[in-house]
Amino acid sequence: MDKLSKILFGAVITIFIILAIITIGAIYIFQKDGLISDDYSTFPPEAKLITNNQEYILSLEAYTWEVGNSVSGNKMEENISVYALGQKKSPIEVNKKQMAKLQFIKHQEFKLEQIIAYLWRNENQKEKLKVKRNHTFILPNNPGNYVLELNIKSNRGHVQYVGKIIVK
Structure with missing residues (x-):
C-alpha cells in the first residue's frame, strides 16, 4: 500500500x-x-389481575390515550351496560375475601393518578372497592357472579377495563 x-x-x-x-x-x-421507544404503540397498557397466584388479562373496553402527538381512543359498545358486557367475558374464579392485585404490562411509561374499582352484582347494583396504594383490593365475601369494572386515570388519559368474577 x-x-x-x-x-x-x-x-x-x-x-x-x-x-x-x-x-x-x-x-x-x-x-x-x-x-x-421500545414500544411504538399508542395504546393503553394491558391490565393484569393477579389473585391466588394466577394471572388474568382484563378486557380493555373504553379509552382515550395519548403518546407523544398521537391520540388513540375507543368507546364502549352503545346500548350495552358494563354488567352485560362483563357477563360475556371468560370467568375469573376466586375465593371469598380474596386479595387481588392490578398490574400494568406492555405499556409506555405513564403516571397513574387514580384507580376506581366497582363490582357489579347486577345491572343496577354496584359496590365501590377500596383500592390500596399498591393496587390491591379485596374481593367480596358473598358467593356469586360479579363484573369487575376498573377505571384508570393517568397523565396519558383514561382507560376502562372489565372482567367477570365468580366468587365461590
Whole structure:
C-alpha cells in the first residue's frame, strides 16, 4: 500500500467512526426525549389481575390515550351496560375475601393518578372497592357472579377495563 492509499484508508475509517458516534448520539437523544421507544404503540397498557397466584388479562373496553402527538381512543359498545358486557367475558374464579392485585404490562411509561374499582352484582347494583396504594383490593365475601369494572386515570388519559368474577 502506498502512502496515499494509507491516508485515504485512514480518512475513510475516521469518517465512519464519526458518523457512527453521531448516529448513536442521535438515537440516545431521541430515546431520552421520548421520540423513539421500545414500544411504538399508542395504546393503553394491558391490565393484569393477579389473585391466588394466577394471572388474568382484563378486557380493555373504553379509552382515550395519548403518546407523544398521537391520540388513540375507543368507546364502549352503545346500548350495552358494563354488567352485560362483563357477563360475556371468560370467568375469573376466586375465593371469598380474596386479595387481588392490578398490574400494568406492555405499556409506555405513564403516571397513574387514580384507580376506581366497582363490582357489579347486577345491572343496577354496584359496590365501590377500596383500592390500596399498591393496587390491591379485596374481593367480596358473598358467593356469586360479579363484573369487575376498573377505571384508570393517568397523565396519558383514561382507560376502562372489565372482567367477570365468580366468587365461590
